[in-house]
Amino acid sequence: MTHLTTHVLDAATGEPARGMGVVLAAASGQSIVAEAPGAIIAHGKTDADGRASLGPEVLNPGDYTLTFLTREYFTDRDTASFYPFITVTFSVEGEAQGGTRHYHVPLLLSPFAYSTYRGS
Template structure:
């Protein structure tokens, strides 16, 4: 299993958010990895192990809603988080056209 995973759920529709573009960046701003959520709204990205430090996941939320013909407020959502050790990190995103939330998953 990769060190970092995410799961995007479309809370307004009650379904996984498939096809959301996601990028992983280091604190320096350098892109480490990028991908799109699968049919279940899930994505594993990055190297097998991330060094301790701060990172950011940026979700292309506006493009996701545009593809559905749904007006939305946030063109993207960026979640900044800290890696401290070599355990698995899961960063879920609950998404709607005018709000989003996240938490430390397991």
């Protein structure tokens, strides 16, 4: 299992957001061992259930971004939207604070709004 997963639900349709591009990167301005700031670590697309697993088995402590490519998703569905992409910035803590545990970043999406939280 990868250290990071996501699940995207399209709230406008009530369906999983299938085929949405997602990019995991080191956050700009933050030095992360073995990763240059802003460097792409992993990328992929959500599956039929709106889920994606990204990255290595363990992420080093530091700040990361998870970018959801919403423009392409909504364009493919001929739906007008406000956000061309959504970037969620989050921190992975050191092992003493649970840095080796799994990170899950869900996204509840509509063409003109979104919400996210730290999942389990």
